[in-house]
Amino acid sequence: MDYLLTEEQIMIRDLARQIAVEKIVPVRAELDEQNKFPRDIMKSIAQADLYALFIPEAYGGLGKKSLELCIVVEELSKACLGVATTYASSALGTYPILLYGSEEQKKKFLPDVASGKSLVAFGLTEANAGSDASGIQTTAKLEGNEYVLNGTKQWITNGGEAELYTIIAITDKSKGPRGASAFIVEKGTPGFTFGKKENKMGIRASSTTELIFNNCRIPKENLISKQGMGFIIAMKTLDSSRTGVGAMGVGVAQGAIDESISFAKNRVQFGQPITSFQAIQHMFADMQTQTEAARALVYSVARFIDSGAKDFSRASAMAKLFGTDVSMKVTTDAVQIMGGSGYMKEYPAEKMMRDAKILQIFEGANQIQRNVIALDMVREATRAK
Amino acid sequence: MNIIVLVKQVPDTSEVKINRETNTLIRDGVPSIINPYDRYAIEEALRLREKHGGKVTAVTMGPPQAVEALKEAVSLGVDDVVLLSDRAFAGADTWATSYALSQGIRKIGDFDLVIAGKQAIDGDTAQVGPETADMLGIPFVAYIRKIEQVEGKKMVAERLMDEGYDVVETSLPALITVVKEINEPRVPSLKGKMKAKSLKVAAWSAADIGADENKIGLRGSPTQVVRIFPPSPRGQREILSGSVEEQVAHLAKKLKAQSLI
Numbered sequence: 001m002d003y004l005l006t007e008e009q010i011m012i013r014d015l016a017r018q019i020a021v022e023k024i025v026p027v028r029a030e031l032d033e034q035n036k037f038p039r040d041i042m043k044s045i046a047q048a049d050l051y052a053l054f055i056p057e058a059y060g061g062l063g064k065k066s067l068e069l070c071i072v073v074e075e076l077s078k079a080c081l082g083v084a085t086t087y088a089s090s091a092l093g094t095y096p097i098l099l100y101g102s103e104e105q106k107k108k109f110l111p112d113v114a115s116g117k118s119l120v121a122f123g124l125t126e127a128n129a130g131s132d133a134s135g136i137q138t139t140a141k142l143e144g145n146e147y148v149l150n151g152t153k154q155w156i157t158n159g160g161e162a163e164l165y166t167i168i169a170i171t172d173k174s175k176g177p178r179g180a181s182a183f184i185v186e187k188g189t190p191g192f193t194f195g196k197k198e199n200k201m202g203i204r205a206s207s208t209t210e211l212i213f214n215n216c217r218i219p220k221e222n223l224i225s226k227q228g229m230g231f232i233i234a235m236k237t238l239d240s241s242r243t244g245v246g247a248m249g250v251g252v253a254q255g256a257i258d259e260s261i262s263f264a265k266n267r268v269q270f271g272q273p274i275t276s277f278q279a280i281q282h283m284f285a286d287m288q289t290q291t292e293a294a295r296a297l298v299y300s301v302a303r304f305i306d307s308g309a310k311d312f313s314r315a316s317a318m319a320k321l322f323g324t325d326v327s328m329k330v331t332t333d334a335v336q337i338m339g340g341s342g343y344m345k346e347y348p349a350e351k352m353m354r355d356a357k358i359l360q361i362f363e364g365a366n367q368i369q370r371n372v373i374a375l376d377m378v379r380e381a382t383r384a385k
Numbered sequence: 386m387n388i389i390v391l392v393k394q395v396p397d398t399s400e401v402k403i404n405r406e407t408n409t410l411i412r413d414g415v416p417s418i419i420n421p422y423d424r425y426a427i428e429e430a431l432r433l434r435e436k437h438g439g440k441v442t443a444v445t446m447g448p449p450q451a452v453e454a455l456k457e458a459v460s461l462g463v464d465d466v467v468l469l470s471d472r473a474f475a476g477a478d479t480w481a482t483s484y485a486l487s488q489g490i491r492k493i494g495d496f497d498l499v500i501a502g503k504q505a506i507d508g509d510t511a512q513v514g515p516e517t518a519d520m521l522g523i524p525f526v527a528y529i530r531k532i533e534q535v536e537g538k539k540m541v542a543e544r545l546m547d548e549g550y551d552v553v554e555t556s557l558p559a560l561i562t563v564v565k566e567i568n569e570p571r572v573p574s575l576k577g578k579m580k581a582k583s584l585k586v587a588a589w590s591a592a593d594i595g596a597d598e599n600k601i602g603l604r605g606s607p608t609q610v611v612r613i614f615p616p617s618p619r620g621q622r623e624i625l626s627g628s629v630e631e632q633v634a635h636l637a638k639k640l641k642a643q644s645l646i
Contacts, residue, residue, distance in 0.1 A: 008579075011575070011578050011579075011582070012575060015572065015573060015575060015578065018572050018573075019572050022572060023572065044571065044572055047571050047572070047574060048571075048572050048573065048574050048575060049574045049575035049576050049577075050575070052575070052576070053575065062575060062576070
C-alpha cells in the first residue's frame with residue numbers, strides 16, 4: 001500500500017526505522033527482561049530530532065503534526081512497544097502545554113522538550129480515578145503566589161524519568177468536573193516524590209510509577225490556562241494523542257506479522273514450510289488485512305486532525321479502538337502461528353503479545369472509546385432530527 | 386578544535402556477490418554506503434567537537450556520486466564537506482589517493498586532527514591513513530580505541546593491539562585511524578537529513594588542489610595488481626601464562642608432544 005507520503009514523511013519514517021533496527025531491536029529483550037528504562041535509546045531519539053518533531057518551530061521544534069508523529073510511533077512500536085510508549089507519552093504530556101499553554105510557558109518549557117532534555121509525563125489517573133476521571137482526589141490550593149498540591153497519581157508512564165509533569169488536580173471540589181485544573185510540575189520540586197516502579201506484564205522498558213505530592217508548592221504561573229479548565233484540557237489532550245495509540249497498535253501488529261512470517265517460512269512440518277498450509281496462509285491474510293485497515297484508519301484520522309479539524313473525538317477514538325483491538329488479535333495469532341517457539345522468550349512474539357494488551361487499556365479503555373463513539377453518534381442523530 | 390574526517394564510499398559488502406570465474410566483486414546494482422569504519426571516525430569527530438568546540442569537515446575522493454557519502458556525513462552532523470572529484474583521479478591506488486587527499490587537506494588548511502576509519506571494507510588495505518599522514522608530514526597513530534585527553538597541541542589515546550592496548554601520546558596536528566571499539570555511531574538527525582537533502586557540493590578538481598598530474602590517478606599509481614586471493618587463515622594460537630619457568634616447561638612439553646624437539 002502507498003499512503004502517498006511526502007518525501008519528508010518518508011525521510012522521517014526511514015529515520016525512525018533506522019533507530020528501531022540499529023538501536024532498539026538488539027536490546028529489546030534485555031530491556032523487557034530487566035524492566036530497564038531505555039535511556040540510551042531516548043538519547044538517540046533526541047539526537048535524531050524526533051522530540052523536536054511535534055514541537056512548533058517557534059520553540060525549537062520542527063512543527064510536524066499528527067501524521068508524522070504516528071509514523072514515528074508506528075516504526076518504534078514495530079521494534080518495541082515499551083520504547084514507543086516512553087516516546088509517545090512524552091508527546092502526551094506535552095499536549096496540555098501545546099494546546100493550552102501560555103506563550104511564557106511554551107517559551108520556558110518547549111525548547112527543552114524539543115531537544116530531548118526534558119522527557120514529559122501526563123498525570124491524570126489515580127487509584128479511584130481511571131475511566132471515571134471525575135474521581136480525582138489530588139488537590140491544588142492557591143496560597144499567595146503558589147499552588148500547593150496534595151495527593152497521589154497512579155500508573156504514570158515516565159514517572160521518575162520525566163523532567164516535566166502535567167498534572168490534573170482539583171482546585172474547587174464544589175464544582176465537580178469544572179473544578180479541575182491542569183498544572184506543570186518540574187521534577188525536583190520539594191514535596192514531589194515518586195512511588196515504587198511498577199512491575200508490569202508488558203511494555204516493561206517503560207517506567208510506570210506513582211507521583212506523590214505532599215504539600216508540593218509550585219509557582220502559580222504553572223497553572224495551564226485558567227482554573228477549572230482541567231477536564232477540558234485532559235479530554236482534548238487525550239483526543240489528540242489517541243490516534244498515536246492506534247499507530248502503536250498498527251506498529252506492534254506489523255512487527256508481529258513480520259516476525260511470524262519470517263519464522264513460518266523456515267518452519268518445516270510434514271515435509272514442507274508451514275507457510276504452504278492454507279490454514280496458516282489464511283491467518284496471515286487476515287492479520288495483514290486487519291493491520292492494513294487499521295493503518296489506513298489511523299493515517300486518515302491523523303490527516304483529518306492535521307487539516308485543522310475542530311472536533312475529532314469520535315475519529316480519534318475509532319483509530320485507537322480499532323488499531324489496538326487489531327494489535328491484540330494479530331499478536332496473539334502470531335504467537336499461535338509460531339507455536340511452541342512463539343511462546344518462548346527466545347522469540348519476540350510473546351513479548352509483542354504481552355505488550356499489545358496495554359493498548360486496549362490505557363489512554364481510555366476500549367470500552368470507553370466505544371462510549372465516546374456511540375455518544376457522538378447518538379448526539380449527531382439527535383441533532384439531525 | 387578543527388577536525389577533518391576522511392570518508393570513502395564503498396559498495397555495501399553485505400550485498401556484494403563474487404564472480405566465481407574471475408574472483409572479482411560483482412558491483413553492479415550494489416548499493417553504496419559510507420565505509421562502516423568511517424562512521425566511527427565521524428562519530429568521534431562529532432564527540433570531540435561537542436567537547437572542545439570547532440568544526441568538522443568530511444573529505445572524500447571519488448566519482449561525482451560519492452557526494453552521497455558526504456550528504457550522509459552532513460546528516461550525521463558534520464559542518465562542511467569537500468569532494469575531490471576529477472577524471473584525472475580515476476584509477477588511483479592508495480598512494481595516488483593519499484597524495485590527492487593530502488593536497489585537499491593542505492588546501493583546507495587549518496586543522497588539528499585528521500581521523501579516518503582503520504581501513505575500508507572494499508580494499509581492506511589500511512594504507513591511505515598512514516600514507517596521507519606521511520605526505521602531510523604529521524604524526525600517525527593507528528587503531529585508536531579511545532581518546533583519553535586532548536590538551537592544547539597534545540593528545541593521549543589508547544591504541545588497540547592484539548593483546549591489550551598501548552597508551553600513546555602524540556603532538557597535534559596528527560592523523561589517527563579508529564577501530565569500532567571507540568564508540569557507537571549515532572543515527573542521523575532529521576535537521577541534518579533536511580540540510581543534506583538540499584546540499585550543493587562543488588567538487589575540487591586536480592587543478593583546484595594544485596596536484597602534480599604525474600602523482601594522481603592511474604599514472605601516479607605504482608601498484609600493480611598481479612593476483613587477488615583470500616589471505617590464508619591464521620593458525621591456531623595459544624598464549625602461555627604463569628612464571629617464566631612454568632611457561633618454558635609448558636612450551637617444551639607442547640613442542641615435544643608435536644615431536645618438534
